[in-house]
Each structure stands twice: as C-alpha cells, then as structure tokens.
Amino acid sequence: MIHRQRLIDRFISYITIDTESDPNSNTTPSTKKQWDLANKLVEELKAIGMTDVSIDENAYIMATLPSNVNHDVPVIGFISHFDTSPDFTGANINPQIVENYQGQDLVLNAQQDIVLSPDYFEDLLLYKGQTLITTDGTTLLGADDKAGITEIMSAMEYLIQHPEIKHGTIKVGFTPDEEIGRGAHKFDVEKFGAEWAYTMDGSQIGELEYENFNAAGAIVKVNGKIVHPGYAKGKMVNSMYHATEFINALPKQEVPEHTEGYEGFFHLYDIKGSVEVTTLEYIIRDHDLSKFEARKALMQNVVDDLNKKYGKSIFEIEIKDQYFNMKEKVEPVMHIVDIAEEAMKQLSITPLIKAIRGGTDGSQLSYMGLPCPNIFAGGHNFHGRYEYVPVESMIKATEVICKIAELTAKKNKF
Numbered sequence: 001m002i003h004r005q006r007l008i009d010r011f012i013s014y015i016t017i018d019t020e021s022d023p024n025s026n027t028t029p030s031t032k033k034q035w036d037l038a039n040k041l042v043e044e045l046k047a048i049g050m051t052d053v054s055i056d057e058n059a060y061i062m063a064t065l066p067s068n069v070n071h072d073v074p075v076i077g078f079i080s081h082f083d084t085s086p087d088f089t090g091a092n093i094n095p096q097i098v099e100n101y102q103g104q105d106l107v108l109n110a111q112q113d114i115v116l117s118p119d120y121f122e123d124l125l126l127y128k129g130q131t132l133i134t135t136d137g138t139t140l141l142g143a144d145d146k147a148g149i150t151e152i153m154s155a156m157e158y159l160i161q162h163p164e165i166k167h168g169t170i171k172v173g174f175t176p177d178e179e180i181g182r183g184a185h186k187f188d189v190e191k192f193g194a195e196w197a198y199t200m201d202g203s204q205i206g207e208l209e210y211e212n213f214n215a216a217g218a219i220v221k222v223n224g225k226i227v228h229p230g231y232a233k234g235k236m237v238n239s240m241y242h243a244t245e246f247i248n249a250l251p252k253q254e255v256p257e258h259t260e261g262y263e264g265f266f267h268l269y270d271i272k273g274s275v276e277v278t279t280l281e282y283i284i285r286d287h288d289l290s291k292f293e294a295r296k297a298l299m300q301n302v303v304d305d306l307n308k309k310y311g312k313s314i315f316e317i318e319i320k321d322q323y324f325n326m327k328e329k330v331e332p333v334m335h336i337v338d339i340a341e342e343a344m345k346q347l348s349i350t351p352l353i354k355a356i357r358g359g360t361d362g363s364q365l366s367y368m369g370l371p372c373p374n375i376f377a378g379g380h381n382f383h384g385r386y387e388y389v390p391v392e393s394m395i396k397a398t399e400v401i402c403k404i405a406e407l408t409a410k411k412n413k414f
C-alpha cells in the first residue's frame with residue numbers, strides 16, 4: 001500500500017513552493033523560482049535511492065530506477081512538469097484538507113465568499129467519502145502538475161522499497177515551463193533513453209489519452225488605404241470591412257463554441273483594426289490530419305478568391321503549424337496504450353480513453369521520437385482558484401505507475 005500521509009505531505013511540500021512560469025521570459029526555466037523546487041526534487045530523487053540523478057542547465061531533471069530482472073525489458077519513462085500556470089497566482093498556497101467529503105458546498109474563503117460547489121462543479125460528486133485537497137480560494141493549487149510529480153516520486157520510492165515487484169529500467173523526467181508550451185522543447189530524448197513514456201498530467205481518475213489536435217496558427221493581414229473621409233470617394237479602402245468579409249467566408253458553425261469531441265474548428269481570437277490595416281489572428285484545430293490540411297487550404301483559398309475579386313493583393317495570410325496529433329506516432333505502438341489500460345483495469349479503475357481537445361507535451365515528445373500517451377494525475381479545475389485533487393486519485397495514479405512497470409516486465413513480446 002502507498003503510504004497515504006507521506007503522499008499528502010510530499011504533495012504539500014511541492015505545492016507550497018511557487019513555480020509559476022512566465023510566457024514573456026526567454027530563459028529556461030522561464031522563472032528563477034522554478035529552480036527552488038527543481039533542486040529539492042533532485043535531492044529527493046537521490047534520497048529515495050534513484051540512480052543517475054541529473055539536472056541540466058535548463059532545469060530538466062532525469063533519473064533512473066535500474067531494472068531488477070535478468071531478462072530484457074523495454075526501458076519506459078514517466079514525465080511530469082513542475083511549473084504552474086501563469087493564468088493564476090501560485091504564490092503562498094494554503095491548502096485545505098477536507099476529509100470524508102459528503103457532497104456539500106465547500107467554503108474556500110468565507111471573507112471573499114468563494115465556494116467550491118457541486119452545483120457548478122458536478123465532478124465533486126464522484127469523490128464522496130474521499131479526502132479532497134483544495135485551495136483557500138486565493139491561489140491555484142498546483143495539482144497540475146505537482147500531483148503528477150508526487151505520484152511518480154511516490155511510485156519510485158515504493159518500487160525501491162518493494163523489490164519483490166519485478167520491473168525493467170524506469171526513467172523519470174521532470175520538466176519546467178510546460179504551461180507556457182515549452183516543456184518538451186529542451187527535453188533530451190536521447191539522453192532520457194526510454195522506448196516510450198507517459199506524461200502523468202491528465203485530470204480525472206481513469207483518463208488515458210493518446211490523441212490530441214493537429215494545430216496551426218494563421219495571421220491574416222488586410223491592407224486598406226486611408227484618405228481624408230471628405231474626399232474618399234473611389235479612393236478609400238477600409239480594411240476593416242474587407243476583414244469582415246474574410247471572417248464571414250469561413251464556416252460559422254466550425255468554431256470552439258459550437259464544437260466538441262472530434263469536431264475541429266477555426267478560432268478567431270484577436271482582431272486589431274484601423275482603416276489602413278486590419279490583422280486577424282486565428283488558431284486552426286482538427287484531430288484528423290486531412291481535415292486539418294483542408295482547413296488550412298480553405299483559408300488560403302478564401303484569401304485568393306477575395307484578392308481575385310478585388311483585383312489586387314489586399315489580403316495576405318501566413319499559416320504556421322504548431323503541433324500535431326500524437327496518434328500518428330502512438331498507433332503503430334498501440335501496446336503502450338494497452339499496457340496502461342490493462343494496468344488500470346487490474347486496479348479496478350475504469351479507463352476513460354478520449355481525445356484531448358488541445359495539445360500536450362506528450363505530442364511534442366512523440367514527434368521527437370518518444371511516444372508518450374497521457375495518464376490522469378487526479379486534479380480538477382486546473383489553472384484557477386477552484387482547483388482540487390482527491391487524495392485517493394493520487395494514490396491510484398501512483399499504483400498505476402507501479403502496475404505499468406510490473407506489466408511491462410511481464411510481457412516478453414512487443
């Protein structure tokens with residue numbers, strides 16, 4: 001059994017160190033304070049008995065749990081990030097522990113009238129009878145992804161203390177700056193040396209994900225012509241009106257607010273306009289690669305058609321790919337998903353296999369040569385004051401890690 005109080009203490013020791021990342025910084029890690037936790041994690045990995053513990057100049061941490069069997073087993077890894085989201089403050093976190101939750105409203109902060117209620121957050125009702133860790137309403141919690149770090153650390157400690165559980169070589173990786181999209185950027189896949197890995201960075205218990213969006217960004221620039229309005233007839237070109245023509249030429253229902261599941265979209269997230277120039281900023285998302293390519297082609301065609309209509313180059317477009325669906329890289333090695341699914345089933349966890357409507361570090365890593373599905377870490381309501389995590393989910397995630405290690409060593413054919 002995973003030691004419950006030890007796991008809680010460990011988690012709290014991580015979340016009470018502020019590690020908020022900063023998208024406006026060019027350094028790695030993006031904030032100096034991430035070193036505070038990174039250095040502590042290095043010491044802890046050594047203390048629990050991991051080998052080859054290293055931290056590089058960018059604060060990427062790696063460590064090894066050596067195999068305890070004589071036969072060949074694929075080397076696998078587990079990865080989490082130790083930064084927290086810049087969307088909400090992670091300073092002075094004051095966690096609240098609610099034992100034996102009964103489905104009631106939880107007053108996070110009486111003074112500011114901040115309540116965590118199942119009326120709004122129905123997921124809470126999944127956890128009746130369990131122990132929840134919440135915020136005091138003034139910060140995020142940092143379960144994203146310090147729950148993942150806690151689980152990996154606890155699982156490694158457990159495997160070290162229980163040599164009767166047979167496993168191959170296990171690699172551990174802790175990264176900075178995931179929340180600003182850079183967690184995988186400087187990850188040395190070769191040095192890590194695993195055949196595949198799992199990010200412990202999902203939400204609800206049971207989550208197992210190996211599909212995410214294909215993603216691109218598009219900037220449409222519309223050029224107008226400014227002339228004195230009193231003398232503008234036949235001369236002025238108002239770029240803002242032309243911009244609306246572009247906006248209206250895209251399918252109206254294919255936007256985030258009208259799509260779910262595997263439906264892709266165009267998302268206009270910024271407009272800056274004046275008569276002379278208007279800029280539209282879009283993101284394009286689709287799980288299906290051919291539909292994704294078709295979306296990009298459609299935008300280009302609209303630009304070409306409008307330029308033809310007006311007989312000049314009023315419209316310019318620049319489309320840049322951002323990331324791709326890891327499914328392309330995981331499907332050829334589906335046993336890595338099957339093992340995780342099997343591990344959950346053996347632990348009486350119902351696997352929730354679904355496509356991520358977003359990206360993940362695992363997708364970048366998958367394209368860097370390390371296939372990397374994502375597994376639940378247990379938290380809910382990430383990036384804000386309503387974030388919470390059930391202790392039981394963290395324990396289950398820890399057990400899933402141990403079980404995956406065990407099952408990988410048992411299978412002799414991949």
Ligand SMILES: [Zn+2]
Pocket residue numbers: 081144145178201
């Ligand atoms: Zn995360």
